[in-house]
Amino acid sequence: MFIGEYEHTLDEKKRVSLPKAFRTGLGKKMVMTRGLDNCLFVYSKSAWEKVAAKLQELSFAQADTRGFNRFILSGAAEVEADAAGRILIPDHQKEFAGLGKTVVFAGVSDRVEVWDATAWKSYKARIEKQADAMAEKLGEIGAL
Amino acid sequence: MFIGEYEHTLDEKKRVSLPKAFRTGLGKKMVMTRGLDNCLFVYSKSAWEKVAAKLQELSFAQADTRGFNRFILSGAAEVEADAAGRILIPDHQKEFAGLGKTVVFAGVSDRVEVWDATAWKSYKARIEKQADAMAEKLGEIGAL
DNA sequence: GTGTTCGTATTCACCGATAAACATACTGGT
């Protein structure tokens, strides 16, 4: 279970060190793919297998499902942390997520999301405005 | 069951000591999340696990659910009390709740809330006014 | 009123994580 938010910086070679808090959960080898809302999803190998299995269950018959599959799978890459706990972000993913020098790692249940710091801030601001609607949902599931 | 209100101070490294009254109830490890009305919620580990389990059931296919998950999970952090009974407040949470040097711990049934002292005072003043108005209304109709 | 104890606040010192800089190894091209 990943939770929390961490800000790190890309070096000039597109490497970032993973937040300490996520290293054990992700393991050495992980899978990084295009996510939704212009961020990247990072899964541990085992979590990725579950996601991949779910995607396979989706019918081939529907055009939108095929598109979704392509979106997720073709954008995926296996990445490995080096001795210093850094991962290398592939070019196309860096571009996809519009990553600048500082990025944000966000833990969201079974995945870690990678955001451009600026994009993250504006997204968060938008989400926070919907706090009232959130509150209702929280009540529904009995969280609060 | 947490009750009561305590004022403590943050040191220059964003640590606060937990009120003695809450320590046993929260345990050593706890989870702190963004709450409503710009305060933070602190749950014991066991209470949090219940919330987390419910959140995991939600799909990531829907935009509002994704936002909801991100709001709660990325805004959360696992914190651990040190030997002196202090916890470290992460940067983004300190910012979210607008915490200054003095903060207020408020016990609210199964969770503890953390407020900036000033915000707490004005919130309380607002609530108290509403309580008076409500009492009057209740009196009018003979309820009290 | 004085002394004692417990909880909180403050300070300092240390260690580890991160980030930047640097060095080495590799690749493709000429």
Added chain:
DNA sequence: ACCAGTATGTTTATCGGTGAATACGAACAC
């Protein structure tokens, strides 16, 4: 084979988190 450019690995410095020690103050007992 050599060079340029790029990728990968290593080292060092800085900063923030962490733990320990001390100081302060309130509550209680005598």
